[in-house]
Amino acid sequence: MVRRWLLRHLTFYRLHAAYFLVLACVGAGLLWFCRRRERVGGSDGSPKLLDCVFAAVSALTVTGLLTVRVGDFSTLGMLVLLILMLLGSHVFTSLLPLYVRRFHFSRSPTHERQQVEKHCDTRQVQDKYLIAAYMSLEHKALITLCWLVPAYFVGVQLLGFLAISCYIAVGPPEVREVLQRESVNATFYGFFSTIAAFSNAGMTPLDENLISFPDPALLLPMSMLILSGNTMFAPSMRFIIWCLYRCTREKNPQKQVYEYLLMYPRKCFTHLFPQVHTVWLLITVVAFNAIDFVTFRSLDWNSAALKGMRTMDKLMAGLFQSINTRSAGMNVFILHELSAATLLLYAAMMSLYYESDLCIYRVKSWETDQVQDNKLSVQYRKLLSRDSAYLFLCILLICTLETRKISTDPLNYSVFNIVFEVISAYGNVGMSMGYSCALTKEENVTHSCEDVPYSLSGKWSANSKILLVAVMLVGRHRGLPDNIDSAIILPHNFITNILDTTCIFNHKKLNSN
Amino acid sequence: MVRRWLLRHLTFYRLHAAYFLVLACVGAGLLWFCRRRERVGGSDGSPKLLDCVFAAVSALTVTGLLTVRVGDFSTLGMLVLLILMLLGSHVFTSLLPLYVRRFHFSRSPTHERQQVEKHCDTRQVQDKYLIAAYMSLEHKALITLCWLVPAYFVGVQLLGFLAISCYIAVGPPEVREVLQRESVNATFYGFFSTIAAFSNAGMTPLDENLISFPDPALLLPMSMLILSGNTMFAPSMRFIIWCLYRCTREKNPQKQVYEYLLMYPRKCFTHLFPQVHTVWLLITVVAFNAIDFVTFRSLDWNSAALKGMRTMDKLMAGLFQSINTRSAGMNVFILHELSAATLLLYAAMMSLYYESDLCIYRVKSWETDQVQDNKLSVQYRKLLSRDSAYLFLCILLICTLETRKISTDPLNYSVFNIVFEVISAYGNVGMSMGYSCALTKEENVTHSCEDVPYSLSGKWSANSKILLVAVMLVGRHRGLPDNIDSAIILPHNFITNILDTTCIFNHKKLNSN
Ligand SMILES: [K+]
Ligand SMILES: [K+]
Structure with a gap:
């Protein structure tokens, strides 16, 4: 009975998703134990649980965005990231x-x-x-x-x-x-x-x-x-x-x-x-x-x-x-x-x-096989019409969540930079505009402004980060039959x-x- | 012979396009003669020919973007704009x-x-x-x-x-x-x-x-x-x-x-x-x-x-x-x-x-008629896949043409504002972020910086304006069978x-x- 139920409901897509979810949870847990605790109280602080989840999903979906430095994890943590990358790679x-x-x-x-x-x-x-x-x-x-x-x-x-x-x-x-x-x-x-x-x-x-x-x-x-x-x-x-x-x-x-x-x-x-x-x-x-x-x-x-x-x-x-x-x-x-x-x-x-x-x-x-030559346009059109709506909603939500930052620091948190980050997460590319103190308005530069070597999303609120984690996971499953x-x-x-x-x-x- | 050739090649689309092109040329010519010449030498100057073309196309395609003030045209010029709007209106x-x-x-x-x-x-x-x-x-x-x-x-x-x-x-x-x-x-x-x-x-x-x-x-x-x-x-x-x-x-x-x-x-x-x-x-x-x-x-x-x-x-x-x-x-x-x-x-x-x-x-x-219920999605998908490529190219060209302005005045000429203007032109909507001196970097505020009451495109280079004129015209013909x-x-x-x-x-x- 159980076997038959499993066989009926186990599509390739679901297996793929289950594989990624389980590994992401395990990876995040391991990273949580392998974070560098000595950095607590520093300017950036030790990675929080959300940052560990973010890093695990980012490595597993081979995106590469990070909300903390790679160096905020111990060598063992880096090894965990490494294994996650291997397990998530396309090959x-x-x-x-x-x-x-x-x-x-x-x-x-x-x-x-x-x-x-x-x-x-x-x-x-x-x-x-x-x-x-x-x-x-x-x-x-x-x-x-x-x-x-x-x-x-x-x-x-x-x-x-x-x-x-x-x-x-x-x-x-x-x-x-x-x-x-x-x-x-x-x-x-x-x-x-x-x-x-x-x-x-x-x-x-x-x-x-x-x-x-x-x-x-x-x-x-x-x-x-x-x-x-x-x-x-x-x-x-x-x-x-x-x-x-x-x-x-x-x-x-x-x-x-x-x-x-x-x-x-x-x-x-x-x-x-x-x-x-x-x-x-x-x-x-x-x-x-x-x-x-x-x-x-x-x-x-x-x-x-x-x-x-x-x-x-x-x-x-x-x-x-x-x-x-x-x-x-x-x-x-x-x-x-x-x-x-x-x-x-x-x-x-x-x-x-x-x-x-x-x-x-x-x-x-x-x-x-022989007749499917116009794949690119078809795929692209499908992607655009279905996923672009979700992505747009996601961008809209992040803009809403970061409203205050957008208005006080409009160059770092420009709409384009946010869109860039979300597209990068969805495409599992991992490019980011980053955050630069040189771009902040002078009156808003606080004593602790520091150019961060990680992604722009590292400066976002927790909810935005969670959204981006979801975007990365969905992006890794895009186009799967x-x-x-x-x-x-x-x-x-x-x-x-x-x-x-x-x-x-x-x-x-x-x-x- | 001529009549038969005409009948064969006159599609509705071409007639529509010819109607708009002819009216745009006539309108631009009339506006050129109805511009307020006394403003020459003022901070903004009298409308140039390109501005007249822009205004004529904008009125005719019922877009409403303007690269000069409405007041830069004489009352007769405004009347021309009025007639163009009437002739171009959907009804x-x-x-x-x-x-x-x-x-x-x-x-x-x-x-x-x-x-x-x-x-x-x-x-x-x-x-x-x-x-x-x-x-x-x-x-x-x-x-x-x-x-x-x-x-x-x-x-x-x-x-x-x-x-x-x-x-x-x-x-x-x-x-x-x-x-x-x-x-x-x-x-x-x-x-x-x-x-x-x-x-x-x-x-x-x-x-x-x-x-x-x-x-x-x-x-x-x-x-x-x-x-x-x-x-x-x-x-x-x-x-x-x-x-x-x-x-x-x-x-x-x-x-x-x-x-x-x-x-x-x-x-x-x-x-x-x-x-x-x-x-x-x-x-x-x-x-x-x-x-x-x-x-x-x-x-x-x-x-x-x-x-x-x-x-x-x-x-x-x-x-x-x-x-x-x-x-x-x-x-x-x-x-x-x-x-x-x-x-x-x-x-x-x-x-x-x-x-x-x-x-x-x-x-x-x-x-x-009765079976075409999912129009929105179909139309939207078609629009996206075909026209979005041209629009993107257009935005890319404008970003290239305005590179210097983008780097010296990044808040007024942000990528989002440029995209907003182009989409607005294509959709014949005519909303614009405008240009505000409050957003310029302090070191770049020249003695003559003045908040302009017209569209952001009024501050663009001539080539960008020409591109936008084309976008407005193409936009007015979008979806025509x-x-x-x-x-x-x-x-x-x-x-x-x-x-x-x-x-x-x-x-x-x-x-x-
Ligand atoms: K990547
Ligand atoms: K309009």
């Missing part, structure tokens, strides 16, 4: 449905095959061998992915870690000085930065994020990590599988598995797309970053934020910032020093997420789905074997 | 297709009837008497509307003019003092205000708009005029026709015409809706104004903008401002003194236009349209006669 969460499906496949293959044959008989499909071969290929493909994706996950981060560690060890001495001054272990810094970049969480152990190190030698591996952990994950996977396919000998049965993965990517994995889509994805990634960069280049090349930087550094920093706008949210600039037009474009880019973030098509079955994607079908729906597709399945390659 | 433009259709009907009824009969024969529809009766009814309905709508147009404005004139003559002496001080003729003021309110253009001959007179006795007739000229136009027309239907005796053939209008409103007039839609429209008008007012009541009841007002005045002023947010754009408050949340809501309301503004359904034919609405079908498409609908036409009432 990691894509693994779960993979293992669930593989488990199901290996558990009851005979029962399933019987069902398949029974069902297909009624549909007058005679070729049972075809179906058996297909089942076995799908199973093998799942097994392949079950080691390939973790290998990618570990491999890329290991490479990134090595590159960043090398930079810290061999690079300019200022980096080591900053780390020593802030008493951050160099290895830990490399470890943390790697995972934060790969999971696109955008936190670093240093309060100032990357503003202190606008060095191409550091920003390049970081960029690679950011891209391979999000927008470039699906294209990279396809490329790797294609390489494996090419390098495997004709007689090896594994070659057919790779070919199957390349031909029916959506049957097996949420982050594998057909060739056309993958190319299209690459084009959009390049185009969006190019738009960002060109705007930045033409409007902010000589702005205050880039003062004293060499041309090469400016170039890499601008490119890095463009890449970050899409999802990672790390900063090399103090954002409010950039021009309004650039910031407006960044806000638009944050709100305009596309498939690569979403990584799960809203397709009914794998056959429709219920159960319609064949790559994440749960066991109880699986048979019907397999049958729907198998009976149409008519792969000539299989026939020829 | 007036709704008359044009009506007369075109009536003209077509009366010109060649026999030819048409032949065509109808010929066409219907092929469709095996035998009842020719039915079609003849229908044709005659439609013709009579058009004739009825051709005097009813002008009567409404003149009648409502006459009543409004009388009410406002009475108020000026009998009301508190301060009003007359202000008018005398600004040397504005009282009758002219009443005349101008009436037309500006009814056409929803939102201009007044006084620089301060209505901020000097927050008197319920003036605001009430103004509200009535604003509502009956825009959101309440369609419901009022239906109500009047319903009254006429009720008051007409059973034997009078005109009774059948009214009944026909009530049953098939969309066949005859762009601003007549079926009963369900009319009720729904009323509900949305009330609901939207209620949301605006409740927000205002809860956030701004004690704000600086309402200082020194009595409760009754506050109530009426708040209600008036809510009504104005939808389209008219008259001000009783200095907007930037209101709370950020209220302003944000106003911005949203401006961008969220619904059918009553649009007044033309995107229906293929009148039969589908090409040729698909049966109520605006042009002669060359008319026959086919009539046939498509007539052959399905099966009105039992007609049969019984």
Whole structure:
């Protein structure tokens, strides 16, 4: 009874939500115990419970907004943040449905095959061998992915870690000085930065994020990590599988598995797309970053934020910032020093997420893959009409809650900055305009005004923070389908789905074997 | 040849656009000759040509934004503005297709009837008497509307003019003092205000708009005029026709015409809706104004903008401002003194236009009237996805063009204020945050800083103003169909349209006669 009830009500969306809620609660509890208590009574005080919840949700949803300094948590607390980022990263969460499906496949293959044959008989499909071969290929493909994706996950981060560690060890001495001054272990810094970049969480152990190190030698591996952990994950996977396919000998049965993965990517994995889509994805990634960069280049090349930087550094920093706008949210600039037009474009880019973030098509079955080319516009329209209403309400509430601050400190708490923060939270980007004492009216500067190295939301009231926590969680679930994607079908729906597709399945390659 | 080419390429949209472009050019030329030249060399200078174009387009598109004072034009210039408002008002433009259709009907009824009969024969529809009766009814309905709508147009404005004139003559002496001080003729003021309110253009001959007179006795007739000229136009027309239907005796053939209008409103007039839609429209008008007012009541009841007002005045002023947010754009408050949340809501309301503004359904034919209930969401989604991209680009360009002003005077030229102005222009609302010296940084206050009584856009560069002119024009054409609405079908498409609908036409009432 309980099992049946569970199976009926457990949609992918609900499982996803439950996973995030449970981990957020556990994470917040752990952070609460790992906060630095010695800071109590200081200018900022020790993190409150709400700040711990905020940090846990921010790390888990890979947003990266913070209402306290990263340094307000002990090293153990940072480790908790690290684990939360790992568990919440897009690559990691894509693994779960993979293992669930593989488990199901290996558990009851005979029962399933019987069902398949029974069902297909009624549909007058005679070729049972075809179906058996297909089942076995799908199973093998799942097994392949079950080691390939973790290998990618570990491999890329290991490479990134090595590159960043090398930079810290061999690079300019200022980096080591900053780390020593802030008493951050160099290895830990490399470890943390790697995972934060790969999971696109955008936190670093240093309060100032990357503003202190606008060095191409550091920003390049970081960029690679950011891209391979999000927008470039699906294209990279396809490329790797294609390489494996090419390098495997004709007689090896594994070659057919790779070919199957390349031909029916959506049957097996949420982050594998057909060739056309993958190319299209690459084009959009390049185009969006190019738009960002060109705007930045033409409007902010000589702005205050880039003062004293060499041309090469400016170039890499601008490119890095463009890449970050899409999802990672790390900063090399103090954002409010950039021009309004650039910031407006960044806000638009944050709100305009596309498939690569979403990584799960809203397709009914794998056959429709070929006709779903105008995804971007459809998704964007849906997002706009449904979620924009909630987001607007949220912004309105925050403006209401912060009315007094808006009127006394209109430049820091401008409507645009609040909208920027909310969009950033919803898109899980984590960029923030921050808070600057230079922008407050002189008559309102109190004795304790201090530029805070965390997000603007850290200065908001508790209710606003709670709203933002909700926005981050909802944002992490944006665009998730219920159960319609064949790559994440749960066991109880699986048979019907397999049958729907198998009976149409008519792969000539299989026939020829 | 020319006639055929014209008929093929003249869609309703293009005719509409040509009408506005020609009138805008003529109006701008006239305003250029009617500017007050004696102000040359003053602090603001005489209006430049661009300002004349801006004013002409603003009046014609009933937006009401101005880059100069209304008083910078001579009385003759104001008269030009007045005529432009009249020619551009929604009620007036709704008359044009009506007369075109009536003209077509009366010109060649026999030819048409032949065509109808010929066409219907092929469709095996035998009842020719039915079609003849229908044709005659439609013709009579058009004739009825051709005097009813002008009567409404003149009648409502006459009543409004009388009410406002009475108020000026009998009301508190301060009003007359202000008018005398600004040397504005009282009758002219009443005349101008009436037309500006009814056409929803939102201009007044006084620089301060209505901020000097927050008197319920003036605001009430103004509200009535604003509502009956825009959101309440369609419901009022239906109500009047319903009254006429009720008051007409059973034997009078005109009774059948009214009944026909009530049953098939969309066949005859762009601003007549079926009963369900009319009720729904009323509900949305009330609901939207209620949301605006409740927000205002809860956030701004004690704000600086309402200082020194009595409760009754506050109530009426708040209600008036809510009504104005939808389209008219008259001000009783200095907007930037209101709370950020209220302003944000106003911005949203401006961008969220619904059918009553649009007044033309995107229906293929009148039969589908009954199933098009979820109009709002569909329209809103379409608007968002298509036009929001252009609007965003426009905002981005303006932010780029005004970069220097944004950085030196961030409170007056905040991103929100710029977005507010552009949305206001696009929605043809005409609310503006204005420019206030109190908001400039002290070090930047020049000797000549003067609070300007016109829109924020008056302080922008020429290129930005040109962009805004385009936005106003495009905004006035938002949601216009090409040729698909049966109520605006042009002669060359008319026959086919009539046939498509007539052959399905099966009105039992007609049969019984
Ligand atoms: K992020
Ligand atoms: K207006």
